[in-house]
Amino acid sequence: MKRITHTTIEVRTRMAPSPTGMLHIGGLRTALYNYLFAKQNGGDFLLRIEDTDRTRFVPGATEKIYEMLAWVKLKFDDEPIVQSKRLEIYQKYAQQLIDGGHAYYCFCTPEELTKMREEQEKKKLPPRYDGRCRNITQNEVASRLKSNKSYVLRLKTPKNQTVEFDDVVYGKIKVNSNDIDDQVLLKSDGFPTYHLAVIIDDHEMKITHIMRGEEWLPSTPKHILLYEALGWQSPVYCHLPNILGANKKKLSKRTGDVSVEDFKNKGYLPEALINYIALLGWNPGTEQEIFSLDQLIKQFDINKLHKSGAIFDIKKLNDINGQYIRKLSKQKITEMCLPYLVETYGDALQNYSDEYIASVVALEQERLKKLSDITSSTKLFFTNELDYDAKLLPWKKTPTNAKETLLSAQTVLMSVKKWTKEGLEETLTDFIFHNKLTHGEALWPLRVALSGQENSPGPFEIAAVLGKEESLKRVRAAIDKL
């Protein structure tokens, strides 16, 4: 296996998405590893938009990719390369391949090709181009071109030759060239296929290390052949195992959220997402699990990349995201939760002060797995009327005392001078002590009275946020229910 030790040349990596949809988690991790490796070696991380398939092009997708990269703070160097603007370059090298006898014109129609494959399938042969256009004479080619026949360019795969390369994660890989198809290089619309474009661009961009998904592993021998045909030195290959869904298949829309934007919208922090996906296929070998981007740059080790695919586990992401959320300052977390609150409560939010909203958010901070959770747990703070079942009020251990304790608690509350969490706690524990009550029988009904919920923050916290008037109003309403 190829081990990357120190690099004497400048490291240049790239991310090469195709604008056919949203940037997804797998693509982000590939980008991250490329970024980390480049940056830890003081190199460049480049971006290339692979838009050679006009039929799958999605308007706006490129912009989304930029937006998501910016969100996770993965900065790329230089201007992005856009493949659709480089057709002459691909055509120039394609000609070079033809001249060198490494590529040939193929005039087969799509119908012919389907028919060919059907026959191969019937005979249980591997579906592959049978090379029928391989030996068309130059004169014949010239005359067909003159009559404007539609054509593609195919790789002239050498026969019975071993193609081998050394992958950083998978080690030595050998393939017999007989198993390599005569891949189409230039499509009939004049656009290159991935295989042609990728080697030309990587060469011209001076990419030194290619880290890409393992789905490219089988086509790498084709790329090696092309590098040899053009007389170029091939970069270092480093194929990354796929990120898997719960079904152990490549993560896809069917397994749940895969687009980075979905995670952003749900309130995952970019730092947490980056932290988590960095761990999907790599770890430093220590017990550290929380990493900033800078720490990842320092500690990432291309030689410690795993071979097998990791299942994306939302529970673990939630845990890490929760840890990041808990570290946020009160001001920051409030800012970040505000859009979700506005979306849920709309204009009603106008009735509450900034301080009030901030203290509500602060109360929920340690409970949040993701920012969007803020909406479901804060209803009790943004309503005038609590709607709950009176059966919730009595404490399970002393169910008969609810009304009585609430009544006396009410009296005590009315006398509280320092209406703060601490003040309330002091007064009420005092009250509990003097009346020989247990905490549960006094605090459970009070907490339910204030929250209307089975689960909520504690009564002191809620009352402090709500204020004296609203708190007493709720206690009175609870007493009326009993």
Place this chain on the structure above:
RNA sequence: GGCCUCAUCGUCUAAUGGUUAGGACAUCAGGUUUUCAUCCUGAAAAUAGGGGUUCGAUUCCCCUUGGGGCUACCA
């Protein structure tokens, strides 16, 4: 089908010839003088199977099984 490839708790993983196979998430139990959450403690939980090599295999080799990827004028 063919080619490539992978295999440690449910999940992410540590341990590359000698460990009671470690950690984290999730789960369960207990504690933190009310619930939830946080925090703390504890429990249960894995080397796919079979052959070798070796004094000794999670670790090296082979086979089997199982999984994944690719097999387009898509990337």
